[in-house]
Structures are given as structure tokens and as C-alpha cells.
Amino acid sequence: MNILAIGAHPDDIELGCGGLLIKAARQGHSVFMYTLTRGAASGDPEQRTKELMQSAKFIGAKALWIDNFEDTRLNVSSTDLINHIEFFINKADPDLIITHSLGDVHHDHRAVASSTIEAGRFIPNIMSYEIPLTKDFKPQVYYDISDVVDEKVELIKIFWSQQSKLYLKANAIKGLAEYRALQSRLNTSINYVEAFEVLKICFGKEFKLWKVPNDRIPKIAGATRPKEIIELI
Numbered sequence: 001m002n003i004l005a006i007g008a009h010p011d012d013i014e015l016g017c018g019g020l021l022i023k024a025a026r027q028g029h030s031v032f033m034y035t036l037t038r039g040a041a042s043g044d045p046e047q048r049t050k051e052l053m054q055s056a057k058f059i060g061a062k063a064l065w066i067d068n069f070e071d072t073r074l075n076v077s078s079t080d081l082i083n084h085i086e087f088f089i090n091k092a093d094p095d096l097i098i099t100h101s102l103g104d105v106h107h108d109h110r111a112v113a114s115s116t117i118e119a120g121r122f123i124p125n126i127m128s129y130e131i132p133l134t135k136d137f138k139p140q141v142y143y144d145i146s147d148v149v150d151e152k153v154e155l156i157k158i159f160w161s162q163q164s165k166l167y168l169k170a171n172a173i174k175g176l177a178e179y180r181a182l183q184s185r186l187n188t189s190i191n192y193v194e195a196f197e198v199l200k201i202c203f204g205k206e207f208k209l210w211k212v213p214n215d216r217i218p219k220i221a222g223a224t225r226p227k228e229i230i231e232l233i
Contacts, residue, residue: 014152014158026060032063037071058158074112084226085112130197
């Protein structure tokens with residue numbers, strides 16, 4: 001399975017679905033990561049980019065793409081934003097996309113979520129993740145990360161430039177995961193989970209996730225690789 005995780009800023013993907021991605025990569029699935037900004041509004045973008053590259057290696061991602069949109073200036077009306085996301089969707093050929101929640105508290109996150117839905121209009125399976133600051137999140141999918149929750153904490157520690165933020169602390173990460181496990185009513189056997197909202201899920205005849213063949217997906221006419229991309233493979 002190809003999994004594409006999309007985030008607005010360095011550490012968004014890791015906070016939202018780092019546990020799932022670690023387990024997916026270990027199980028032989030191909031993990032792709034695409035981050036839209038380099039986090040200049042909250043630190044040194046060069047340092048944050050290095051942290052993001054280190055986190056992708058920790059996860060075992062097959063590829064990481066780091067774009068250069070301006071932090072805090074993402075806008076859902078931007079065709080560039082949609083086109084860039086669509087370009088990397090086509091490049092990853094995902095069975096599943098995981099992105100921000102439409103109701104997230106940060107406007108950059110909401111813009112990425114809405115733009116991903118438009119860019120991924122031909123992708124049958126899209127889910128949203130949450131971070132500790134996300135409000136009004138309504139989970140429908142619970143994924144057990146009990147066996148890797150400590151590694152998720154270590155993953156978040158890679159972003160040491162953000163260490164002063166309370167929501168990156170181990171107790172915030174574990175607390176949210178433990179709360180979602182309790183909420184799932186499966187906490188008798190599961191201690192920590194990552195929760196997801198379903199934006200759309202399609203099943204095939206064998207009740208497996210359905211996928212549109214990549215050669216049947218219309219491509220942007222004359223689409224070229226966006227400039228200023230940092231690529232780590």
C-alpha cells in the first residue's frame with residue numbers, strides 16, 4: 001500500500017499520524033510525506049527542515065517532499081496550493097491520503113485539508129488526523145499504536161527547536177492517545193491509539209480499500225515539478 005501523509009508545517013504529520021506511519025513502514029508499506037512550508041513563523045526554517053528530514057528517516061519513509069509556501073499564509077483559494085498537492089499525489093500514487101482536519105484551529109491546516117480534498121478528487125480514500133491542539137475533532141477510525149507510542153514520543157523529540165511548546169511534550173502526546181483509546185471503548189486491550197476522521201473511504205469487491213489506477217487519473221495539463229522543492233529519498 002502507498003500512504004501519502006500531508007502536513008502544513010514540520011512536525012504536523014508526525015504529531016498526527018507518526019505512530020501509524022512508523023508501523024506502516026515496518027510492515028513493508030510505502031510511506032510518502034509532503035510538507036507545504038518550512039515553519040519559518042515558529043523558528044529557523046533551515047533547522048526545521050533538517051528536523052523534518054531526520055524524522056522521515058526515523059519513520060522509514062520512502063520519500064519526503066518539502067515545499068516552500070510561506071508559513072501562516074496558506075490560502076484555500078490558491079490554485080498553486082491545490083496544483084502542488086495534486087502534483088505530489090500523482091507522484092506518490094497513494095492508496096490512502098492522510099491530511100489535516102477540515103475543522104482544525106489553525107487556518108494553514110484548514111487550507112491544506114480543503115486543498116487536499118480538491119487535489120485528491122480522484123483518490124477514493126482520504127482521512128484526517130488530529131494534533132493535541134485540534135478542536136471539534138470527530139473520530140471514526142481508531143488505530144492502535146500501543147506498541148510504538150514511546151517511539152512516537154522519540155520521533156517528536158527530533159523537533160527540538162520546538163521543545164518549548166507544551167503540546168509537543170510526551171504527556172500531551174501520550175495523553176491524547178490514551179484518551180482516544182478510552183473513547184474507542186477498546187481500552188481493555190488497547191492503551192494508545194491515533195484517531196482519524198473519514199473524509200471518504202471506498203471499498204472494492206473484496207472489501208479492501210479501492211484504488212483508481214494511476215493511468216486513469218487525469219493529470220494537470222503541462223504540469224511540471226514545483227520549484228524550490230527539497231526531496232529526500
